Amino acid sequence: MKIHFLGTCAGTEPMPGRKHAAIAVEAGEQIYWFDAGEGCSYTAHLMGLDLLKVGKIIISHTHMDHVGGLGNLLWNIRKITAVRRQNPFQGAVEVYIPNMESWEGLMLLLRNTEGGFRTNYPVSAVQVEEGVLFDDGVMKVTAIKNRHMAHVETDRCLSYSYLMECEGKRLVYSGDVGKYEDLDVLLNEYCDGLVIETGHFGIDAARQYTADKYIGKIFFSHNGREILNTPIAAQEKINRYFGNNAIICEDGMTVEL
Numbered sequence: 001m002k003i004h005f006l007g008t009c010a011g012t013e014p015m016p017g018r019k020h021a022a023i024a025v026e027a028g029e030q031i032y033w034f035d036a037g038e039g040c041s042y043t044a045h046l047m048g049l050d051l052l053k054v055g056k057i058i059i060s061h062t063h064m065d066h067v068g069g070l071g072n073l074l075w076n077i078r079k080i081t082a083v084r085r086q087n088p089f090q091g092a093v094e095v096y097i098p099n100m101e102s103w104e105g106l107m108l109l110l111r112n113t114e115g116g117f118r119t120n121y122p123v124s125a126v127q128v129e130e131g132v133l134f135d136d137g138v139m140k141v142t143a144i145k146n147r148h149m150a151h152v153e154t155d156r157c158l159s160y161s162y163l164m165e166c167e168g169k170r171l172v173y174s175g176d177v178g179k180y181e182d183l184d185v186l187l188n189e190y191c192d193g194l195v196i197e198t199g200h201f202g203i204d205a206a207r208q209y210t211a212d213k214y215i216g217k218i219f220f221s222h223n224g225r226e227i228l229n230t231p232i233a234a235q236e237k238i239n240r241y242f243g244n245n246a247i248i249c250e251d252g253m254t255v256e257l
């Protein structure tokens, strides 16, 4: 599978060269989208990714740096197929989202755009609950609760991390976590790849947490101030700590897992 890093910045003010969190995982003929920060579909389209291969969009939580580009992603899919009719789309768009109020608000916004946002393909949403989200024969995605939004006064969990199982490999997407230990249940066995946020914790914390874990490759994304402000020193530290087993991801980067 290929991982396309569309946005690699934590939820900061605008930064040169980096937009907010989004990755696209390409497997077979499908593209699975994880988080949809600002400009994610713009970046993907200009990278040459076919937005009509996007069937499932999985959101970790509905903070703006993870959903700011969701409306544009849905709008661009419609633009490419429904408006420019030479691109037929036989599929369906299914969004997995922890907060249905955010979904309803977004759809209200979209329905008041061009053409009432009418589509000749289904667009639907599923509320994320802990457990297997789907297993479509190409990819299986499992959600686990994390404590990133534990401060919110609700009995519902609104923030999740994800395990992807695909092509015999295991890839963990941290989303934003309360503590790295939220990932324990996903990392108690070997995983081929870990996309880990450094927005709330530094490289030292990531090293300390992953030291006794069995991880093929670590991808630093949702990057925070340490990497943003001192990229050369951060890279040197990562080389020292992890050797070739970790990389700082950049917008527009594609890696094969």
Ligand SMILES: [Zn+2]
Pocket (backbone or CB within 6 Å): 010, 011, 021, 063, 065, 066, 176, 199, 222
């Ligand atoms: Zn975030």
